[in-house]
Amino acid sequence: MNRVSIAGATGYTGIELLRLLVRHPTVRIVSLTAESHVGQNIADVAPSLAGYLDHTLVALDPSIGEECDILFLALPHTASMAHVPELLQRGCRIIDLSADYRLHDSRVYNTWYKTEHQNPELLKEAVYGLPELHREAIGPARLVANPGCYPTGVILATAPLIQTGWGDVGSLVADCKSGVSGAGRKLTTGTQFCEANEGVSAYGLGEHRHTPEIEQELSRLAAQDVSLSFSPHLMPMTRGLLSTVYMDLKQDIDRDRLHAHYEAFYEKEPFVRVLPPGRYANTHYVAGSNFCDIGVQVDTRNRRAIVTSAIDNLMKGASSQAVQNMNRMLGLEETAGLDTPPLFP
Amino acid sequence: MNRVSIAGATGYTGIELLRLLVRHPTVRIVSLTAESHVGQNIADVAPSLAGYLDHTLVALDPSIGEECDILFLALPHTASMAHVPELLQRGCRIIDLSADYRLHDSRVYNTWYKTEHQNPELLKEAVYGLPELHREAIGPARLVANPGCYPTGVILATAPLIQTGWGDVGSLVADCKSGVSGAGRKLTTGTQFCEANEGVSAYGLGEHRHTPEIEQELSRLAAQDVSLSFSPHLMPMTRGLLSTVYMDLKQDIDRDRLHAHYEAFYEKEPFVRVLPPGRYANTHYVAGSNFCDIGVQVDTRNRRAIVTSAIDNLMKGASSQAVQNMNRMLGLEETAGLDTPPLFP
Amino acid sequence: MNRVSIAGATGYTGIELLRLLVRHPTVRIVSLTAESHVGQNIADVAPSLAGYLDHTLVALDPSIGEECDILFLALPHTASMAHVPELLQRGCRIIDLSADYRLHDSRVYNTWYKTEHQNPELLKEAVYGLPELHREAIGPARLVANPGCYPTGVILATAPLIQTGWGDVGSLVADCKSGVSGAGRKLTTGTQFCEANEGVSAYGLGEHRHTPEIEQELSRLAAQDVSLSFSPHLMPMTRGLLSTVYMDLKQDIDRDRLHAHYEAFYEKEPFVRVLPPGRYANTHYVAGSNFCDIGVQVDTRNRRAIVTSAIDNLMKGASSQAVQNMNRMLGLEETAGLDTPPLFP
Amino acid sequence: MNRVSIAGATGYTGIELLRLLVRHPTVRIVSLTAESHVGQNIADVAPSLAGYLDHTLVALDPSIGEECDILFLALPHTASMAHVPELLQRGCRIIDLSADYRLHDSRVYNTWYKTEHQNPELLKEAVYGLPELHREAIGPARLVANPGCYPTGVILATAPLIQTGWGDVGSLVADCKSGVSGAGRKLTTGTQFCEANEGVSAYGLGEHRHTPEIEQELSRLAAQDVSLSFSPHLMPMTRGLLSTVYMDLKQDIDRDRLHAHYEAFYEKEPFVRVLPPGRYANTHYVAGSNFCDIGVQVDTRNRRAIVTSAIDNLMKGASSQAVQNMNRMLGLEETAGLDTPPLFP
Incomplete structure (x- = not known):
C-alpha cells in the first residue's frame, strides 16, 4: 500500500481528496493536518466521512514528510511555499494544490500574487500537473503543481x-x-x-x-x-x-x-x-x-x-486531478480510484 | 383610471405584469386571457395573487380590444402576429411582449424565426420599446414591441x-x-x-x-x-x-x-x-x-x-419594462408603479 | 412625515425594513446605525438600495432617540435591552425586533436565554407585536416587541x-x-x-x-x-x-x-x-x-x-410585521406601504 | 459475471442504478428499456453516463426476462404488476422499485392505490426489501419489493x-x-x-x-x-x-x-x-x-x-437500496459496489 497524507484536510478540496482516497485500491491514509481543528476527529469536521476514517487531526509538522510517500498540500496560496522545501527534504513527494509552484517564472508569480516567491529555484523543478499536457513529466516528478480550476x-x-x-x-x-x-x-x-x-x-x-x-x-x-x-x-x-x-x-x-x-x-x-x-x-x-x-x-x-x-471544480479542477497525478507518480493505472460516473441528477 | 387587459395572463410574464398592475395608481384591470385555463379564477392558477384579483380567465377574443386602452400580449412568438391586426382595429393600443414586432425588416424575421411574417407592414409602425433609446417614439405609439430580456x-x-x-x-x-x-x-x-x-x-x-x-x-x-x-x-x-x-x-x-x-x-x-x-x-x-x-x-x-x-429578466427584461412603456404611452410619470427597490436577499 | 430611524440597518431585517420604508407614503428616514460599518454609505453595504438612500452609517448613540418618532431596533438578542431604557427616555417609541421584550416573565427569559434580564420592569409594559392578537394594545404602545419568525x-x-x-x-x-x-x-x-x-x-x-x-x-x-x-x-x-x-x-x-x-x-x-x-x-x-x-x-x-x-420570515416574520406595528402606533392605515403582492416566481 | 437488466432505465432511479452498476465488480448490464426513447443510445438521454455505456434503448418485452439473472423494474406504479408474472415465468428474479408488491394485503393496496391489484397471490411471495429488517428473506427471494423513499x-x-x-x-x-x-x-x-x-x-x-x-x-x-x-x-x-x-x-x-x-x-x-x-x-x-x-x-x-x-432518496430511498438487495440475492458481500462515501459539499 502507498502511504499518503494530506495537509489541510478539512477544506473542501481536502474532504474531496479523502472521499476519493478512502476507496482507492492501493492507498493507505497516514496523517491529516488542520491547524484550526487540531485534536478533533476528522469525522466531526466532515460528518460525511463518518465510518470511513477515524483520524485525529494534527498540526502540520515537517516530520509528516517522513511518514508518507505522497503528501497532498491543500493549503492557501503562499502557505505552501513556506513548507515545501523542508517537506521534500524529509523524503516525501508532493502534490501541491495551491498556486505556489504553477508558474515557472518567479517574476510573473511576484507580479500577480503581490509577494516575493520564497524558493524560485523549485519553480524550475515543479511539474504542471495537467496530465493531458504533461503526462510523461508527472510520472517521475518530486513536486507536482496541481492546476487551478x-x-x-x-x-x-x-x-x-x-x-x-x-x-x-x-x-x-x-x-x-x-x-x-x-x-x-x-x-x-x-x-x-x-x-x-x-x-x-x-x-x-x-x-x-x-x-x-x-x-x-x-x-x-x-x-x-x-x-x-x-x-x-x-x-x-x-x-x-x-x-x-x-x-x-x-x-x-x-x-x-x-x-x-x-x-x-x-x-x-x-x-x-x-x-x-x-x-x-x-x-x-x-x-x-x-x-x-x-x-x-x-x-x-x-x-x-x-x-x-x-x-467539477473540486474534482478535475482540484482533488481528482490530484489523484490522477498521484496515480502517475506511483506508476498506477491513471484511472485508479477515479472510475465513478458523474452524479446525475 | 386607465383600462388594461392581458392576453396570456398565467405565464410568468403575465403574472409579473399583474403583480405590478394591481398596485399601479392609475390602472384598472379589465380582462385576463389564458387558453388553457378558461373558466378558472386567476388566483387558482397564480396563488400569489389571491386577495388582489378575482377575475375569471377567458379565451382570447378580438372584442377584448374594445374594452381596454392598453392590451399587453404575453403570448408565444408567432401567436401574437395572428391577433395583432384585428385587435388594433378594435381600438386598443398594444404592448407586445413577444418577438413578433421587434425587427423592422421582415426578411430578417423570416430568416431567424423560420416562418413568414404575416403582417410585415406593421413592422414599420411598431416602436422598439426600450425607453432609454426610443423614449419619444414610444409615447404616441399604437404598437410597442417590448424588447427581449x-x-x-x-x-x-x-x-x-x-x-x-x-x-x-x-x-x-x-x-x-x-x-x-x-x-x-x-x-x-x-x-x-x-x-x-x-x-x-x-x-x-x-x-x-x-x-x-x-x-x-x-x-x-x-x-x-x-x-x-x-x-x-x-x-x-x-x-x-x-x-x-x-x-x-x-x-x-x-x-x-x-x-x-x-x-x-x-x-x-x-x-x-x-x-x-x-x-x-x-x-x-x-x-x-x-x-x-x-x-x-x-x-x-x-x-x-x-x-x-x-x-431581472422578468422585470426590466419583460414585464416592468412593459409597464414603463405603458406609462409613457399613457402620458404618466415613467416611474409610476415601478418604485419598489430590489428584493435582497 | 413621521421620522423613523433604524439601529442595525445593515443586517437582513434592517435592509428589508429600508426596502419597505423608502416607499412608505408617510415616513422619512433619519438615522441608520451599524457598528461595523460606521462612516460607510448604506448603498455600499446594501447595493440593492442604491438610488434610494444616501445615508452615512453611524454608531448607535442614545441621542438618536431624540430625533425620531419611531426607532426600529434590529440588534442581536441581549444587545437591545442594554439600550432600550435610555432610548425611551430620549422620547422615541421603539419597535424591537430582538427577543428581549417578548416574554412577560423575566424568569422565563433568564432560563431560556441563559442571562439575567436587565430591565424586567419593562417586560410588563412591552406589547407583543402580533397585530392579529394584540391590535388594540399596539396602537398606544411605547415599546413593541416584534415577534420572532x-x-x-x-x-x-x-x-x-x-x-x-x-x-x-x-x-x-x-x-x-x-x-x-x-x-x-x-x-x-x-x-x-x-x-x-x-x-x-x-x-x-x-x-x-x-x-x-x-x-x-x-x-x-x-x-x-x-x-x-x-x-x-x-x-x-x-x-x-x-x-x-x-x-x-x-x-x-x-x-x-x-x-x-x-x-x-x-x-x-x-x-x-x-x-x-x-x-x-x-x-x-x-x-x-x-x-x-x-x-x-x-x-x-x-x-x-x-x-x-x-x-416570509424576513417580512411577516420580521420587517413587514414591524411596519404593520408602526402603522398602528402612528394611527395610519394598517396596510400602508405593505400593499405589494408576493414575488412569484 | 451476473447479468442484470433495467426496465425504465431513463428515469432518475434508472440512471442512478446505472451509475452504481457500471462500476459494480460482478455485474454485466444486458438490456435497458425505455418506452419513450426506443432506438436511442442511453448516453444521449443520460449524458452523464457517456463513456460507460453504449446500449441502445429497447421496448419492454417479456423475453428480457430470459436474458438476465436480475431484472430491476423502475416503472411507474401499476405498470409493474402488468409485467411481473410473465417476466418471472421467463426465469429472472425481480427487484421492483414501484409500490406494486410492497403491501401484503391486496385490500389495503386497492384502497390506497384506488385500483384492483392484478396478481394478489404474488403479494404473499414478495419480500419487502429493507435489508435492516428482512435480511434473511431477501437472499432467496424471487421477487423483492424495494421500499419507497x-x-x-x-x-x-x-x-x-x-x-x-x-x-x-x-x-x-x-x-x-x-x-x-x-x-x-x-x-x-x-x-x-x-x-x-x-x-x-x-x-x-x-x-x-x-x-x-x-x-x-x-x-x-x-x-x-x-x-x-x-x-x-x-x-x-x-x-x-x-x-x-x-x-x-x-x-x-x-x-x-x-x-x-x-x-x-x-x-x-x-x-x-x-x-x-x-x-x-x-x-x-x-x-x-x-x-x-x-x-x-x-x-x-x-x-x-x-x-x-x-x-438520499434516490440511493437508500431507491437505487442503492435496490443494489443492496441485489447483492444479497446474488450471495455477494452486501456492500459490493456501494462503498462510495457521500459527496460533500
Whole structure:
C-alpha cells in the first residue's frame, strides 16, 4: 500500500481528496493536518466521512514528510511555499494544490500574487500537473503543481484550437462560470448562502490570478506569447465550472472540422469527453467525476470559434486531478480510484 | 383610471405584469386571457395573487380590444402576429411582449424565426420599446414591441460604448447568463428542477433568435452594420440576467474614462445605475426591480473593454419594462408603479 | 412625515425594513446605525438600495432617540435591552425586533436565554407585536416587541384551533422549516452556501429559544398552560418559513368544519389568507409580502388536526410585521406601504 | 459475471442504478428499456453516463426476462404488476422499485392505490426489501419489493423505538422533507425549476400512498396495529429526505438511554450511522451514498421522543437500496459496489 497524507484536510478540496482516497485500491491514509481543528476527529469536521476514517487531526509538522510517500498540500496560496522545501527534504513527494509552484517564472508569480516567491529555484523543478499536457513529466516528478480550476477548464477547452494555428491568438477571451465551492471553505460574506443564492456576478475581470497560469501553458503550445482576457463569474451552485472560450479564426473553418480535430486531439484521453456536434458542455453532467466535457461551435457569421468545457471544480479542477497525478507518480493505472460516473441528477 | 387587459395572463410574464398592475395608481384591470385555463379564477392558477384579483380567465377574443386602452400580449412568438391586426382595429393600443414586432425588416424575421411574417407592414409602425433609446417614439405609439430580456441587457451594456466609436465593432462578443424563468412556464425537460438545479450550461451559441434584435439596435447607434457573437447560458436560479460584453478598443482608453462616459450617458435615466469603478454587476441586487445595473472594466493588457449589466429578466427584461412603456404611452410619470427597490436577499 | 430611524440597518431585517420604508407614503428616514460599518454609505453595504438612500452609517448613540418618532431596533438578542431604557427616555417609541421584550416573565427569559434580564420592569409594559392578537394594545404602545419568525408562523397557525377547545393541548407539535436568512447576516459555517445548499437539517429540537414565546401566547388564548414540542429545521432557500402544526382532537371534527372556523377567525385580517380546502401552505406564494397563508387538514384516521402556515420570515416574520406595528402606533392605515403582492416566481 | 437488466432505465432511479452498476465488480448490464426513447443510445438521454455505456434503448418485452439473472423494474406504479408474472415465468428474479408488491394485503393496496391489484397471490411471495429488517428473506427471494423513499427513512428512524415499547403507538407523527427528485423525471408544473425553487410546501397530508407501507412494517415490529400521521413536504433541493418522527413516551426515558438503544439496535448495520448525542440528521452528509444517518432527541418537558433520519432518496430511498438487495440475492458481500462515501459539499 502507498502511504499518503494530506495537509489541510478539512477544506473542501481536502474532504474531496479523502472521499476519493478512502476507496482507492492501493492507498493507505497516514496523517491529516488542520491547524484550526487540531485534536478533533476528522469525522466531526466532515460528518460525511463518518465510518470511513477515524483520524485525529494534527498540526502540520515537517516530520509528516517522513511518514508518507505522497503528501497532498491543500493549503492557501503562499502557505505552501513556506513548507515545501523542508517537506521534500524529509523524503516525501508532493502534490501541491495551491498556486505556489504553477508558474515557472518567479517574476510573473511576484507580479500577480503581490509577494516575493520564497524558493524560485523549485519553480524550475515543479511539474504542471495537467496530465493531458504533461503526462510523461508527472510520472517521475518530486513536486507536482496541481492546476487551478479555471486554468484546467480553459486550457483543456483551448489547447486543441491553439495547436492548429487556425485562430488569432490576440483575440482570446475566456468567460468562466464557477460554483461557489471554488472559493473554499473560509467564511466570507460573498459566499454566505443568502448572498450567493439567486445571484450571478462577475469579479476580478482582467485581473484574476489564474490568468498567467493559462497564458504560460497556451504560450508553450502556441510557441508564441499568448495573452487572453479571463473573466470569472460566480454562480449560485455548489460545484461546477463552465468555460466559454472565444477565438477569432483566421480562415473559414466549419464546426464539423473543428469537432473532428478536437475528437482526434483527445482520442486517447480517459477523462476528456468531446460531445457530439451541436451539443454544448453542461456542468451537471460531470458533477462528482474527473471528466472534462467539451462542446465546440463556430459562429460562421463572425468567423469565430466558441468552445465550451465543463468540469467539477473540486474534482478535475482540484482533488481528482490530484489523484490522477498521484496515480502517475506511483506508476498506477491513471484511472485508479477515479472510475465513478458523474452524479446525475 | 386607465383600462388594461392581458392576453396570456398565467405565464410568468403575465403574472409579473399583474403583480405590478394591481398596485399601479392609475390602472384598472379589465380582462385576463389564458387558453388553457378558461373558466378558472386567476388566483387558482397564480396563488400569489389571491386577495388582489378575482377575475375569471377567458379565451382570447378580438372584442377584448374594445374594452381596454392598453392590451399587453404575453403570448408565444408567432401567436401574437395572428391577433395583432384585428385587435388594433378594435381600438386598443398594444404592448407586445413577444418577438413578433421587434425587427423592422421582415426578411430578417423570416430568416431567424423560420416562418413568414404575416403582417410585415406593421413592422414599420411598431416602436422598439426600450425607453432609454426610443423614449419619444414610444409615447404616441399604437404598437410597442417590448424588447427581449437578452437584448435589453446587452443593448444597455453596449450602447454607450458603441456610441463613442472607441471600439472595433467587428470584435463584439456578448456572453449572457440567464435565470430559468427566461424560458417561460411551459413544461420542458431542461427546465425541470432536477435538470436545471446545480447545472450551468450553454445553448444556442451563435444561433439564438435574440441576435438580430441586438444587431438592429446597435447598428442604428453605430450608424454602420454591427454583427456580434451572442452566447446564452442557463443558470440555476429563477430570476436574473447577467451580460458580459467584450469589445476590442482601437485606442487606449482607461477604466475611469470609460466609466465617466457611461455615467454621463445614463445620467438622467431613472432605471439605469452605473456602479462605482471597480464594482461589477450582480443580478442579486436588481431582483424584483426595473433596474439595470452596469459595471465597466478595461483589460488594459489586451486593450479590451468588458462591460457587465444585470437585470431581472422578468422585470426590466419583460414585464416592468412593459409597464414603463405603458406609462409613457399613457402620458404618466415613467416611474409610476415601478418604485419598489430590489428584493435582497 | 413621521421620522423613523433604524439601529442595525445593515443586517437582513434592517435592509428589508429600508426596502419597505423608502416607499412608505408617510415616513422619512433619519438615522441608520451599524457598528461595523460606521462612516460607510448604506448603498455600499446594501447595493440593492442604491438610488434610494444616501445615508452615512453611524454608531448607535442614545441621542438618536431624540430625533425620531419611531426607532426600529434590529440588534442581536441581549444587545437591545442594554439600550432600550435610555432610548425611551430620549422620547422615541421603539419597535424591537430582538427577543428581549417578548416574554412577560423575566424568569422565563433568564432560563431560556441563559442571562439575567436587565430591565424586567419593562417586560410588563412591552406589547407583543402580533397585530392579529394584540391590535388594540399596539396602537398606544411605547415599546413593541416584534415577534420572532417561528412564533409568528406557529401562533397564527394554531390560534384558531386553540381557541375552539377541540384539541388536546398536551399533544401540540410544531415542525417548522425555515429559509437560511432566518439566521441573519453574521458569518457562520452552517450558513455558507456550500454547507446549506442541497441540505435539509434539524437543529435545536425541543430546545429552541422561540419556544416560550409561542407557549406564552397560546397559553393566554387557551386560558391554561400550553406546552409544545417545537422543532426548527433549516432549508436550502433564502426566504420562507413553513410551519406544520399537529394537534390531537378530542372529538371528531372534519376538515370542512375546521376550515370554516379558520375562515371566520381571520375574516377581517388583511394579511392572513386561509387557503381553499384541500390546499396547503407554500412559502413560494408569500415571498416578499406580509401575508401568512394557512391551509388546514384533518387526519381523520388518527383524529388529528394538521395546520400549515407559510410566511416570509424576513417580512411577516420580521420587517413587514414591524411596519404593520408602526402603522398602528402612528394611527395610519394598517396596510400602508405593505400593499405589494408576493414575488412569484 | 451476473447479468442484470433495467426496465425504465431513463428515469432518475434508472440512471442512478446505472451509475452504481457500471462500476459494480460482478455485474454485466444486458438490456435497458425505455418506452419513450426506443432506438436511442442511453448516453444521449443520460449524458452523464457517456463513456460507460453504449446500449441502445429497447421496448419492454417479456423475453428480457430470459436474458438476465436480475431484472430491476423502475416503472411507474401499476405498470409493474402488468409485467411481473410473465417476466418471472421467463426465469429472472425481480427487484421492483414501484409500490406494486410492497403491501401484503391486496385490500389495503386497492384502497390506497384506488385500483384492483392484478396478481394478489404474488403479494404473499414478495419480500419487502429493507435489508435492516428482512435480511434473511431477501437472499432467496424471487421477487423483492424495494421500499419507497419515505418508508425507508421513517421505518429506519422508528423501528428501534417501536421495538422498545416505551412509546405510545397512537401518538406517532412523521413529518418528512423530500428533495424534488423524489417526484421522478416526468414533466409536471410543480417540479419545474421556477415553481419548486425557493419554495417549501406540504402535500398529501394524511393521505399519501406511502402511509400503509410504513404502518405494515411498524405494526409487525410492534406486534400490534400501528397507525400514524404521515406528512410529506417538498424541498427546494434535488436529493435528500429528512424525516422527523414524533412519539409520546409512556415513561421518562432520557436522550442518552434512547441513544444507547439506537446504537445497539444498528450496531452491525453497514449503512446506518447513529449520530453522536446532540447531533441531528442532515441530508447533505448522506448525498450520493447508501447511508441512513439517525439522530435522536427527547423533549423531556413534553416526554416525547424526536428522531431524525436522513437518506438520499434516490440511493437508500431507491437505487442503492435496490443494489443492496441485489447483492444479497446474488450471495455477494452486501456492500459490493456501494462503498462510495457521500459527496460533500
